[in-house]
Amino acid sequence: MARKSMIQAINEALHQKMEDDETVVVLGEDVGIDGGVFRATLGLIDKFGESRVMDTPLAESSIVGAAIGMAINGLKPVAEIQFLGFIYQGFDQILCHAARYLHRSQGRYSIPMVVRAPYGAGVKALEHHSESTEAHFAHIPGLTVVIPSTPKDAKGLLISSIEHPGPVIYLEPKRLYRYKKEEVPEEIYRTPIGKAETVREGADITLVGWGGMIPVMQEAAEHVDNEGVDAEVIDLRTILPFDVETITKSVEKTGRLVIVHEAPRSFGVGAEIAAIVGERNLLHLLAPIQRVTGYDIIPPLSKLEDYNYPNSERVVKAIHKTMEF
Amino acid sequence: MARKSMIQAINEALHQKMEDDETVVVLGEDVGIDGGVFRATLGLIDKFGESRVMDTPLAESSIVGAAIGMAINGLKPVAEIQFLGFIYQGFDQILCHAARYLHRSQGRYSIPMVVRAPYGAGVKALEHHSESTEAHFAHIPGLTVVIPSTPKDAKGLLISSIEHPGPVIYLEPKRLYRYKKEEVPEEIYRTPIGKAETVREGADITLVGWGGMIPVMQEAAEHVDNEGVDAEVIDLRTILPFDVETITKSVEKTGRLVIVHEAPRSFGVGAEIAAIVGERNLLHLLAPIQRVTGYDIIPPLSKLEDYNYPNSERVVKAIHKTMEF
Amino acid sequence: MKLIQILDENGKYKADDLADIKEQEIRKMYRLMILTRLWNDKAMSLQRQGRLGTLASVRGQEASNVGMALALQAGDWFVPAFREYGSLFTLGISMKNQYRYWGGDERGNYIPEDKRVLPTCITVGAHLCHAAGMAVAAKTRGEKSMILSSSGDGSTSQGDFHESLNLAGLWKLPVVFVIQNNHWAISVPVEKQTATKTLAEKAAAYAIDGLRVDGNDVFAVYKTVKERADIARNEFKPALIELVTYRMGDHTTADDATRYRKPDLLKTWEKRDPIERVKKYLMKELDWSEEKDKELVEECTKEVEQAVKEYENSDMPEPETMFDYMYNEMPWHLKEQLEEVKELTQAGGKK
Amino acid sequence: MKLIQILDENGKYKADDLADIKEQEIRKMYRLMILTRLWNDKAMSLQRQGRLGTLASVRGQEASNVGMALALQAGDWFVPAFREYGSLFTLGISMKNQYRYWGGDERGNYIPEDKRVLPTCITVGAHLCHAAGMAVAAKTRGEKSMILSSSGDGSTSQGDFHESLNLAGLWKLPVVFVIQNNHWAISVPVEKQTATKTLAEKAAAYAIDGLRVDGNDVFAVYKTVKERADIARNEFKPALIELVTYRMGDHTTADDATRYRKPDLLKTWEKRDPIERVKKYLMKELDWSEEKDKELVEECTKEVEQAVKEYENSDMPEPETMFDYMYNEMPWHLKEQLEEVKELTQAGGKK
């Protein structure tokens, strides 16, 4: 087993699934000779050729739309949207078509496709390059929305997503692409969709987050550990359908919940988690559920990026507030 | 004062604002000689001509996008999207541009525009004609999202929206277009954006909803009134930014909250309301907050439409459950 | 741009062009056009009686509908918008199911496993991208098949039209995009969609061939689409084909075209009726008679009535079916919601 | 399609075509191109030192940038994408602010009230719709002004390109769409964007004029855009102008073009440098000398260095400014969040 970064793990998953299943194809802007602007598709075109690794014109609606057609006609397309901020030109195709063909055709047409997109802040980029709008996809019935936070999960979840019979939005926290390396099994393996991972067990308070927030939450958990607060950290991994059981069980144990996401707070994914925990666990709650999130603003350019991106200090503050309630 | 339906009130607001302010223009599919498929723009073209009432090509991205340009260059466009289900072709223009020019230009360019769209089920139409996806717009920083539920508010809120200096998504519950008539003042008047309306005062439980749900909630409130439960009914009217004070004050009084919306439940607007009330009013809550909503499915075609659309029976059930907790 | 025509409104025809269309095929076309019109007439009357939902009438476009679908070969795909049920019948999709669909029952949109047809697509233009993607798949596999999409004049304004044609031209895809130019997008005449004189000339922007065909001439439609389907299938050369036809009815039953359309326009087009001219041809060339015609109409009427009967006798969809096919496997939250619905309906919820 | 050229790479020119460009204007063009290149070179080196963010280099496109902007008249609007800061300088937008913008400070995108210029638009193609809408407004008011948009070869694939040009052709809008065809969209060469030989020929799909210009010939760019701007302004006739130029650098500083681009391609285009050929012309015709040239470069370098100084001396934006201009009036939830931020930063939050 070799140590790999998340981007290497993603690249490996693509290589292996393309080898494993000749119906898997890759398309998107610059996915060919360039290997993608983050190198996720590096080397694919050399190995699998232009008919399976397609540099597309600069047109997101047809990237998603053509992928739908490919899926209907026997392929398993993995479409790359260069940055999540540019997916909106193809949003109609996702919401009204990818997510709906199975129902519209009453079971005749499954849409086994993956739309991959780097998301979130942390690389000091230009406008539209730092968006974290998973909530828009979570509110689309028929979709599956997946966000890994480690190299190992990135590979396992991408393989599961490619093998999934329906459309999957697979969001990659670009800040973690090269954040750390870890042992990643060589072979093809699956990380289950719909299952959260408890990355740190704790008795006093539950922290739920995903993607780029996991290291932030872990740092906060270590910090309060020194103060005698034992935090449980849950990596949600799948946003839709999310693993409600792991969350509610944890809250039943701890009685306290802080949700962390970098997306704007209002009407974000955190709201649904808070709402459902409130519905199911009201009597377990020892304090109000807190949300530590990006603000309801446009992700700032590099100079102010860090002020919007939740950090462990803000999470610790929320933990304190919750513990002291 | 004459009695008018909601669609008549909307039409009157458009006539009056176009007369009042020559920078107001209307554009969209079939808004000209046809007067719009629901007749919201009836008679405008005769009075104001083709240069101010523009039948556009069938292309939503440019309907929204051109409206943005008009707004930048001194007009106040009111763009009609024929049904909310078709707005997604123009979603990028709304999210990445209409909502962002003010910030992007650091105050130089305001975008005084309104995007009107009929939304929601209740007219037994084809696919995409019954969507209620206000949550997608609520999660866009920079937007204002307004939904009237009465003829009087429809006029007052549309006038406020047209006069608003920023972009407003104005959603019209098509089921209520001709639902009832009421006295609507002849003159130009404004209903404030951001203010909810308590349409029924009550002491025991708070019901919050908007648009097509208001009559359903009122019916449920009448029903439980007979059983001795005194329900307060709040018409939210503005979804973003919503009137948190009216809701939390009511919950502080009643200790119980049921949120009603026809949109899919998960990650809907109800989640944010539940989350924020949970944050602010945990100790006031006598029972878990309930959500009575459309299911997480594609709005069914006519034969099953009523099974997805929340009705007073479902609201009453939730009230019972909440009261009995 | 030249308008391709074989059979004119008076039944006059270009014999050379017609040579390779078999008699049997002509009879089939005629029958399918009549069937389509009868289905349509019946649907309109069902709608008026509240026995069917909103309907987009296909009256006037029967030659376009039938001609293009007949041009397909086994293995080819058909990707319709919403005004192509004549094509669907031609391809063997059941008339009953179309009644169900327009009657507000999702099950009507089910396409049997042995048909290469997509379900109705309401979002104007979106399905053109799907057609392009399907063509990529066919080409990747080296399959000898092609994709035929159909959409209206209004669809040519959409970004998706542009992106799909660009892809098809660039990647040399086995796809033919048919535009049924019926002159209207609801109340908007085609002259208000675009400044070009024809829609076919838009093909130039994608370096693909554009052709313009009399869409009320079933022979020309059939022949042109067939030729281009063959080229697409064998040579990977896409095409854009504009069928010049006319929407004789309202946009849908929810529309009233008298609000925006001068009646004399209709009269001009009535003379160009796609069915009448084939009848004239049949009379002149294939020993047809009023009597035979009446028989055929009666036979077709029976078929339509049988479909109506089956439609009206079919069970109401169960409320639980709203949750079907949302996912290949139902996730927990839908299971919970399904239970809610079951409880409500068992308690005698509103039907 | 013919390529419009006045000044070739050897400094040879068509005297007739040049007749109506004044000497003074030529000197101005030259100066602006040099300024742009120097600003750009400096920006690249600041970026390498971590003193600036990701930058899209404009090297090689100075003639396109400067020529099109100079063609505008008071009252006209300029609607750029992101590779037009040479145009912005030409229009009097401050060099300091462009450093701030590319340095990751929103304030750099502020456009002074007296300039009719839109801020940088990153979403490829989207701003073409805005240009069309602005042209509607100008026409509605009967104003004598026009809108000039600029975007890249990649943008021609977007649905928004199609929809905007269709609108412009249909409504006869006073707008000119300039495409800076620099042959690349990141790693994708223009031959992989579309099957057409030129981008200008796409104008046919909208019944508007398409023109193709040597984008490294500042005279031809200026003259052609000016002519079409006049026509747009006075006759409400839109146009599509393809400027054939070349991206001499990487896509941005985050890109490495050696991964996908053959070096010999660059050499060909180096010979076509837009600045060199004007220098040759100046030398031959306008009494220019190496000495004067050096002086000019020195003068411009000082200007650039002054801008750098101002940029680097300008204060960091306050964290609170993230909330500025989200709304014309700040709503309650942003006020609350702003208070959160203030508390955090006063408590010494991470800078």
Ligand SMILES: Cc1ncc(C[n+]2csc(CCOP(=O)(O)OP(=O)(O)O)c2C)c(N)n1
């Ligand atoms: C994207 C989108 N916008 C709006 C509509 C509403 N609508 C339904 S049909 C129609 C007109 C379509 O015109 P055309 O494409 O010419 O097809 P036709 O109805 O004439 O067959 C419109 C605007 C839609 N279905 N999809």
Ligand SMILES: Cc1ncc(C[n+]2csc(CCOP(=O)(O)OP(=O)(O)O)c2C)c(N)n1
């Ligand atoms: C809608 C959209 N998709 C993707 C991107 C990412 N991106 C930035 S620039 C670029 C290439 C642009 O090419 P072109 O239009 O030719 O302009 P150039 O960079 O050559 O000036 C891409 C794909 C984007 N900015 N917008």
Ligand SMILES: [Mg+2]
């Ligand atoms: Mg039409």
Ligand SMILES: [Mg+2]
């Ligand atoms: Mg380019």
